Amino acid sequence: MNRAKALAGAAFAAPAFALMLALLIGPLLVLLALSVTDYRLGAMAVKLVGLGHYAALFQDEVFQRALRNTFLYVALVLPGAVFGGLGIALLVHARVRTRSFYEVIYFLPVTSTLVAMATVWQFMLHPSLGPVSAVFAALGMAGVDLLNDPSLALGTLAMIGLWQQVGFNMVLFLAGLSAIPRDLYEAAALDGAGGGIDRFLRVTWPLLGPTTMFVTITSTIAAFKVFDTVAVLTKGGPLGSTETLLYVLYLEGFQYFRTGYAAAMTIVLLAFLIILSLLQARVIDRRVHYA
Amino acid sequence: MRRRGLLGALLSHAVLLAGAVLMAAPFLWMLLTSIRPPEEVFGTVFNLIPTRFAGYENYRVALVESNLPRALLNGAIVCLGILAVQLLFAIPSAYALAKLKFRGREWLFGLVLFGLCVPIQVPALPLYLGLAQAGLLDSFFALMAPFFLTVFGMFLFRQFFRSYPDEVLDAARLDGMGEFEIVWRLAAPAALPAIAAFSIFSIVAHWNDLYWPLIVVTSAERSVPSLAILAFRDSETGGNYGALMAAAAITTAPLIIGFFAARRAFLRGITMTGPR
Amino acid sequence: MPTNRRPPAGITLRGIVKRYGPATVLDGIDLDIAPGEFLTLVGPSGCGKSTLLRTIAGFEPQDEGQVRIGDRVVDRLPPAERDVAMVFQSYALYPHMTVAGNIATPLEMRRLSLAERLPLLRLASPRRPRIRREIMAEVEAVARQLDILPLLARKPAQLSGGQRQRVALGRAMVRDPAAFLMDEPLSNLDARLRVQMRTELAELHKRLGATFVYVTHDQVEAMTMSDRVALMEAGRILQLGTPAALYDTPASISVARFIGSPPINLLPAEARADGAIMTEGLRLHAHGALPAGRVTLGLRPEALELAPPETPGTLPVSLRRAENLGAEWLLHAVTPGGTDLVARVPATAPVPERFSLAIDPARLHLFGADGQRLVTRLGLRVPA
Numbered sequence: 001m002n003r004a005k006a007l008a009g010a011a012f013a014a015p016a017f018a019l020m021l022a023l024l025i026g027p028l029l030v031l032l033a034l035s036v037t038d039y040r041l042g043a044m045a046v047k048l049v050g051l052g053h054y055a056a057l058f059q060d061e062v063f064q065r066a067l068r069n070t071f072l073y074v075a076l077v078l079p080g081a082v083f084g085g086l087g088i089a090l091l092v093h094a095r096v097r098t099r100s101f102y103e104v105i106y107f108l109p110v111t112s113t114l115v116a117m118a119t120v121w122q123f124m125l126h127p128s129l130g131p132v133s134a135v136f137a138a139l140g141m142a143g144v145d146l147l148n149d150p151s152l153a154l155g156t157l158a159m160i161g162l163w164q165q166v167g168f169n170m171v172l173f174l175a176g177l178s179a180i181p182r183d184l185y186e187a188a189a190l191d192g193a194g195g196g197i198d199r200f201l202r203v204t205w206p207l208l209g210p211t212t213m214f215v216t217i218t219s220t221i222a223a224f225k226v227f228d229t230v231a232v233l234t235k236g237g238p239l240g241s242t243e244t245l246l247y248v249l250y251l252e253g254f255q256y257f258r259t260g261y262a263a264a265m266t267i268v269l270l271a272f273l274i275i276l277s278l279l280q281a282r283v284i285d286r287r288v289h290y291a
Numbered sequence: 292m293r294r295r296g297l298l299g300a301l302l303s304h305a306v307l308l309a310g311a312v313l314m315a316a317p318f319l320w321m322l323l324t325s326i327r328p329p330e331e332v333f334g335t336v337f338n339l340i341p342t343r344f345a346g347y348e349n350y351r352v353a354l355v356e357s358n359l360p361r362a363l364l365n366g367a368i369v370c371l372g373i374l375a376v377q378l379l380f381a382i383p384s385a386y387a388l389a390k391l392k393f394r395g396r397e398w399l400f401g402l403v404l405f406g407l408c409v410p411i412q413v414p415a416l417p418l419y420l421g422l423a424q425a426g427l428l429d430s431f432f433a434l435m436a437p438f439f440l441t442v443f444g445m446f447l448f449r450q451f452f453r454s455y456p457d458e459v460l461d462a463a464r465l466d467g468m469g470e471f472e473i474v475w476r477l478a479a480p481a482a483l484p485a486i487a488a489f490s491i492f493s494i495v496a497h498w499n500d501l502y503w504p505l506i507v508v509t510s511a512e513r514s515v516p517s518l519a520i521l522a523f524r525d526s527e528t529g530g531n532y533g534a535l536m537a538a539a540a541i542t543t544a545p546l547i548i549g550f551f552a553a554r555r556a557f558l559r560g561i562t563m564t565g566p567r
Numbered sequence: 568m569p570t571n572r573r574p575p576a577g578i579t580l581r582g583i584v585k586r587y588g589p590a591t592v593l594d595g596i597d598l599d600i601a602p603g604e605f606l607t608l609v610g611p612s613g614c615g616k617s618t619l620l621r622t623i624a625g626f627e628p629q630d631e632g633q634v635r636i637g638d639r640v641v642d643r644l645p646p647a648e649r650d651v652a653m654v655f656q657s658y659a660l661y662p663h664m665t666v667a668g669n670i671a672t673p674l675e676m677r678r679l680s681l682a683e684r685l686p687l688l689r690l691a692s693p694r695r696p697r698i699r700r701e702i703m704a705e706v707e708a709v710a711r712q713l714d715i716l717p718l719l720a721r722k723p724a725q726l727s728g729g730q731r732q733r734v735a736l737g738r739a740m741v742r743d744p745a746a747f748l749m750d751e752p753l754s755n756l757d758a759r760l761r762v763q764m765r766t767e768l769a770e771l772h773k774r775l776g777a778t779f780v781y782v783t784h785d786q787v788e789a790m791t792m793s794d795r796v797a798l799m800e801a802g803r804i805l806q807l808g809t810p811a812a813l814y815d816t817p818a819s820i821s822v823a824r825f826i827g828s829p830p831i832n833l834l835p836a837e838a839r840a841d842g843a844i845m846t847e848g849l850r851l852h853a854h855g856a857l858p859a860g861r862v863t864l865g866l867r868p869e870a871l872e873l874a875p876p877e878t879p880g881t882l883p884v885s886l887r888r889a890e891n892l893g894a895e896w897l898l899h900a901v902t903p904g905g906t907d908l909v910a911r912v913p914a915t916a917p918v919p920e921r922f923s924l925a926i927d928p929a930r931l932h933l934f935g936a937d938g939q940r941l942v943t944r945l946g947l948r949v950p951a
Contacts, residue, residue, distance in 0.1 A: 002392070002628065004470075004645060005391045005392060005393075005470065006391065006392055006393045006394070007393075008387070008391055008469075008470035008471070009387040009391030009392060009393030009396065009470075010387075010393040010394065010395075012383035012384055012386060012387035012391070012470070012474070013383075013384045013387045013388065013393060013395075013396070013399055015380050015383075015384070016380045016381065016383075016384030016399075016440070016445060017384075017395075017399060019380055019439055019440040020399075020402055020406070020440055020442075022440075023414060023418070023436070023437055023439065023440045024402070024406050024409065024414060024440060024442075025402070026417070027413075027414035027416075027417035027418055027421075028409075028413070028414065028417075030417035030420070031413070031414070031416060031417050034416070034417070041420070041423070088307070088310060091303045091306060091307050092307065094303060095303070095304075095307070098304070098307075100554070102307050102311060103554075103558070104550075104551070104554065105311040105314050105315055106310070106311065106314050107550070107557075107558065108314060108315065108318060108547065108550075109314060109317075110561060111495060111546045111547055111549075111550045111557060111561065112318075112499075112543040112546060112547060113498065113499045113516060113517060113520070113539075113542050113543050113546065114499055114501070115499070115501050115516075115517040115520050115521065115542075116516075116517075116520050116538075116539035116540075116542045116543045117317055117321075117539070117543065119520055119524055119535060119539050120317045120318075120320060120321045120536065120539055121317060122524075123320070123324070123532055123535070123536065124316075124317060124320055129332065129333065129532070131320065163313070163314065163317075167314070168561070168562060171558050171561075171562045172562055175562070196299075225410060225412070227412075227501070227502055228501045228502075228517075231501060231505065232501075232521065246412055246502070249412065250412075250502070250505070250506075253415070253416050253419075254415075254419065254505075254506050259416060259420070262416055263416055266412070266413055266415075266416060269412065269413065270409065270413050273408050273409070273410065273413075274408055276408070277407065277408030280408075281404075456657055456659065458655040458656065458657045458658075458659035459657075459659040459660070459661060459662070461621075461624075461626055461646070461653070461655070461659065462653065462655060462659035462660075462661075462738075463661070463672075464626070464645070464646050464647060465624060465646045465647055465651070465652065465653050465673075466647065466672050466673040466676050466738075467647035467673060467676030467677060468647075468672075468676060472681070472684070476684075477661060477663075480663040481662060481663055483663075
């Protein structure tokens with residue numbers, strides 16, 4: 001019996017394992033190998049460069065700027081995505097009849113094709129044809145070009161990112177809110193914490209702690225991987241002010257075909273993601289103990 | 292008390308409505324522009340509601356004078372192809388991870404956990420080289436292959452199967468079912484909610500994906516929705532904002548309609564990466 | 568349900584040993600279950616009774632020993648080929664199938680080929696409709712016997728606990744197996760339903776004439792339904808016998824303590840070389856030689872009778888609490904030596920404020936220092 005089960009188990013796992021070798025493990029090993037060579041797509045001769053690419057990354061102005069831009073983007077999106085999501089969730093959670101209406105509206109950007117919606121945003125932000133500039137003109141700020149001003153472009157992308165992400169977080173927070181037992185609020189009310197602020201500080205916020213941590217990290221990872229809006233709206237410009245990690249990686253790997261260098265960059269990206277994921281795993285672990 | 296409650300409700304509605312307008316504005320703008328005639332798009336006079344319905348010509352341009360229908364069809368093929376292979380591989384392996392003891396199980400699960408933090412951008416470079424080597428770039432296979440493996444699906448289904456009662460499995464074995472039949476006749480039907488949620492997650496992710504198609508697709512024949520929008524915008528018709536918005540609306544429509552039709556499943560599917 | 572039912576099969580276990588890592592869960596079990604017998608494996612949780620049942624079914628192959636069902640050694644056979652049916656504690660119904668589908672499954676697995684069970688492909692089989700009709704007829708026959716005919720189209724989630732129980736029984740019965748294995752099938756039911764299902768299971772056993780191996784931790788279930796009971800502890804069978812034998816002649820203190828509710832009273836006593844046994848100021852006499860030393864007296868609650876206070880040759884006790892069970896009283900009392908006793912006496916009169924408890928020496932059980940039963944006849948010496 002147990003032998004038969006072991007046999008079936010191995011048979012069921014083998015195809016998935018083969019896929020894993022072909023699509024994950026194998027490519028990762030190739031990537032590591034590439035990152036220490038000067039390989040360029042189509043090149044005839046390949047030379048070992050050791051850790052040269054990694055050293056170069058820390059000298060590379062473009063990469064450094066991309067790193068700064070990415071972190072700045074995360075910093076711009078994160079507070080709004082987390083606290084905005086929480087605030088909306090709190091308000092929506094309290095609604096009864098209109099709850100699903102708001103849920104739908106706020107979630108809409110999450111489901112929609114970002115490339116298409118980015119195109120819509122581009123049109124909305126068009127300096128002469130878009131409604132946003134019309135509003136700006138009415139406010140006495142005529143001529144503000146949100147996507148083509150180096151000091152504003154990244155912030156504008158961040159606003160679009162926020163627009164897209166906040167509904168996702170709202171749903172996560174709503175799930176967290178419904179998991180809080182009613183009794184706790186009733187107990188808190190009996191204990192004298194009946195007011196809205198007391199209820200929030202004594203019950204809601206502490207019990208949402210794990211959800212909040214989780215949302216923070218998922219939002220960080222999502223913001224970290226910003227690519228679509230950059231590729232569609234700014235192509236890294238103006239003046240490189242919106243070049244982000246993934247966009248630079250895409251350029252190096254698939255436009256300039258500096259494969260070895262891009263491989264090293266990918267490894268650095270993976271390192272960031274692993275750190276974030278480890279954080280996330282720790283948070284999920286904590287959740288388990290919490291429950 | 293009641294007065295304060297009423298005031299609070301009004302206030303919260305005001306905030307929520309203001310936010311909702313911001314969230315919905317691009318969609319409204321997209322729809323309104325998609326039926327707006329060119330003279331109003333470029334005109335000096337601004338009317339929120341178009342004075343002349345130009346939806347027919349805008350949508351006709353989007354659908355007939357562009358590559359969009361082809362791209363939509365390709366998108367559907369790619370999404371369904373990916374999903375079918377994902378389920379075919381992920382369900383049995385997840386069942387094995389959850390319910391069968393075999394050598395290397397802990398290792399495999401460790402790899403699954405590791406795979407969870409590796410996005411497509413990481414193996415993209417070697418996969419691209421491999422596909423180029425094999426002469427498979429710009430093919431359906433190239434579009435789909437990297438996503439055949441879904442560690443997320445394996446993880447999700449494993450969690451689901453773990454809570455499946457062992458006694459039912461034993462009863463099935465006693466009734467004469469082999470493990471193959473247990474997977475497809477018992478475990479998979481029981482996991483239907485998870486499969487539905489995962490399917491939505493997968494379809495949404497791949498319908499909207501830009502990074503990988505941008506890398507492997509070079510011809511219009513293999514274009515997918517996200518690429519088609521880009522191409523449309525950059526082509527000479529790109530100045531035709533009415534048609535461009537119509538194209539954007541068409542591209543977004545399938546998922547949004549799906550969302551309205553199966554709201555709960557969508558919320559669960561897309562936020563599945565969340566805590567629960 | 569085929570009318571020409573096959574004769575039931577006996578089950579023979581020889582030297583069954585099962586280990587999990589360093590722990591020995593089954594420690595050399597020998598057991599002969601007669602064809603058509605209702606045998607119950609009973610014992611505290613962790614005694615190995617469920618493991619033994621799962622070994623018979625083939626889910627947990629033994630490390631040593633042999634299992635024989637009928638005249639076949641089944642050690643190398645997978646569960647499905649052992650020709651046994653099992654009813655599980657959780658009923659283990661297939662949640663996405665209807666009641667009819669659940670009951671039909673074991674027959675479909677046997678009579679249809681794999682191709683005929685696969686979606687779409689199965690439509691190609693010309694003989695499938697006929698076989699399906701035969702199967703459904705048998706399913707309905709079983710459902711009629713179990714009184715669940717109106718439920719056939721429902722899903723398990725729409726059924727009550729008792730109804731699920733019957734469906735699980737139906738799924739077992741429809742196979743007409745060589746033996747029925749039941750793993751605590753009543754423990755998920757509420758108390759009233761449990762009593763009712765006890766009767767029904769016993770009647771079902773009589774009607775089917777099949778071999779039942781029944782696992783429970785509830786000694787009442789064991790005593791009320793079984794032909795024989797095997798009492799297990801720590802991977803061994805402590806005693807095998809009819810319910811009456813286990814109750815009336817327990818082989819050890821462990822058996823005596825497990826069987827009977829309220830549990831047997833145990834009085835520490837001292838055996839002397841001259842055959843006298845002293846406890847609580849009473850002097851008993853053993854007819855026959857006894858080794859001197861510490862012994863234990865076992866008294867069933869009904870072996871104690873009310874006596875006027877300070878009657879010679881009785882136990883002077885003080886009452887702690889009296890429980891009125893309607894027809895009888897349960898008197899919780901304590902001896903001068905500090906031992907708690909429970910007496911079951913008819914509720915004919917109000918309980919007197921002070922009383923003694925008289926012992927019927929013929930109904931006493933005597934256990935040696937090792938806990939094993941000492942076979943001897945006892946007398947009571949009443950001081951003049």
